[in-house]
Amino acid sequence: MRTFNLMRFGWLTLLMLFAGNLWAQANLEINTPAIAALQASMQKRHTELAPFYANGAIGLTREGYIALREANAVALPQRQQVNGLVAADNADRAALYREIARANGKPEWENDIRTTFAQRWIDKAAGGWYFQNNAGAWTRK
């Protein structure tokens, strides 16, 4: 039994090494003052963005950002404001991926972390929200 466990551990280690999948060990829940500041800022903005996720004006992109996909769903006087919210949220998202990669001591993992978060945001999205599928087409959840 003991031998089997050791063997299994050995295989797993080998698999991880050869699959080039080491980055998967990144701690995505890592917390630093920068990450906390970015999360707080995104959390605060989310209450303003929520109605626009719900009515399909904005959607989650496959690159881990958000986009104004249907501006006509936003009242005219608010349209630039929503544009600004989207730009500010994307700046926070970009900084968040960079900071998580840095906090893990691996700045070169930034892109992989962004891709993983892209899928996470889509998995967590509420029903009715729009996201981009692998082909880049907008899909309603």
Added chain:
Amino acid sequence: MRFTALVSGMLLTACALAQQIGISIERIDSPVLTASRISGVLRIAAKTTLELNAGEVSLAGQTWRNVRIGCPDLRQERDQLICAQGAIESPANVPLSFRYSTLTKNLDLVLRPAANEEWRVSMTGTAARTIAVDIHNGALAHLKAWWPAGWPKPNAGAVSGKVTFIDDREAHVQGDLTVANFGFADASGLHAGERINAVIALQAQQRGEQWRWQSRLDWKNGDVFWQPLFISGSAHSLNLTGTLDPQRIAIEQGRLMLAGIADIDVTAAYDRTASKLTVASVKSNDVDMAALYTKLIKPTSQGTVLADLRCDGHADFALTIKDGEIVAVDTVFKRVSVEDNSGRFALFGLDGVLPWHREDLRTAKLRIAGGEVLRVPFGALELPFETRGLRLRIRDVEIPVLDGRISIADFASSGEGEGWRWRFTGAIKPISVELLSTALGLPAMHGTLSATIPAVRYAQSTLNVDGALLFKVFDGTITMQNLALENPLSKVPRLTGDIDMRNLDLDLVTGAFSFGKITGRIDAEMKSLELVNWEAVRFDARLRSSAGEYPKRISQAAVQNISALGGAGAAAAIQRSFLRFFETFGYAALGWSCRLELDVCDMGGIENVPQGYVIVKGGGIPAITVLGYNRKVSWRELLARLKRVSEGNVIVK
């Protein structure tokens, strides 16, 4: 241009027996309407009926195929042919009536596409044909087909009024229209308008191949979003005078009056064959900066440093476009002030001309009466600069700051290639640290700040300071080197650098930070310091008594505070012993180190002992030794304790 109805082939076949007349017309041509392959049948019975089919009908550039018109009851009264209840049956069903005089060739045609909607076209006159279109509640969406390609399409609203076209020796057009509840949008939704009510007056006269026109638009109310601008409100107007010929459209004189914001003068020429703005000039004088900011800039600046400002003063703007591109912008500032409402920056009394040309060199001088950065005030300065395309140079600037000066020399900036980059060399001529710390809202510190900076460089979102910043404070020196600031404008700016402090007078330091009095001197170094969002996340710090002979005393309050930083216990021990009777103690040396990484501060002292490490080593009478027991502590917890300690002391004082 003469109005001509050219009937290139017409064949009437009468069949008396069937009381049926066949009509065949090869082609009808007029300035606005052409129709071809027209065929029809006139059936004469108890009621005369007319059916007309046209293979192709073109009206002002739009073409329809297989147009069918029917009139179930065509009557003749003297020279008048009257169809009271006809209809266009294809391509859409639109009720129609007409009255046509075979004598005068006058036509009166009425289309009623919807209830309460009427388009009446009348053609009168012989020598000078007049075509008048009277519109009552005409749906603007019908005009989609005539909308210029690439423009946002109308999606709501109605138009009422009259357009008259007189085809005299020199043709003439006049229109007076009222637009109600007009809306338009493009597919992206980034160019759209809603609930627009406006009055439009248009006049045009033909001279040979050219039309001269004048128009006036009075904007009653409505909203327009033209990314990134949102324009609302009422009483705006647009007056344009210009020409139109097959090659180009010219605006010779234009004035856009945005009520309460600015009056803007425009001239332009648009090449119709190349579809390009060949030349344009946009000018506005004495623009009220407060109104411009509130109504146009603020709504587009959310989330940026411009989001919440107070502006005043006036400015003149002039912009020149050639071959579709902006080639020159000249701005004249007249006592302009800009102040961030959250107190990060302010600029007062900005005066002067800011010229810019895409290719040519421009030199000018701006004067600033004063301002503030992070509540640190600076005095009057002059900015002599040169611009050429995306390059900006400023030779020498002296900025008075508090009782000293910051000099900036050889500032050069370029926006070519990969984003903005700039560099300058500079110096800080002694500034009182007491005034500076008070202005920054920090505890008052004594000393001076001065620096010689060989180069400050900014590129790819990172600011690097070559050379050293030298602070002469607390009777010692603080040197900062290898300073770099990444993403200074982002939410998480990252500052890295090395700090070296020499011979600081602890009397002055502990006095400034209410820590409990310590007499003596220390050296400190902080290597690989990393601040993110101005909070420390990494450093390797070492603090130790300076070399040399000087009095060394530490107060009971300071001992208690140092002990408290290591956790509860040590302070209570003093209180239980005879040491509580002494206000100060002697010490031989003090030292402390902290290597911070991932929120853990790995601590040490001047030497190790079996129980931990020595922070204060006793010496003199009475002597006291303070030990640290915990090697690792959460940095956040340590900061919280420091805060409690310094706040506690303030209250005691």
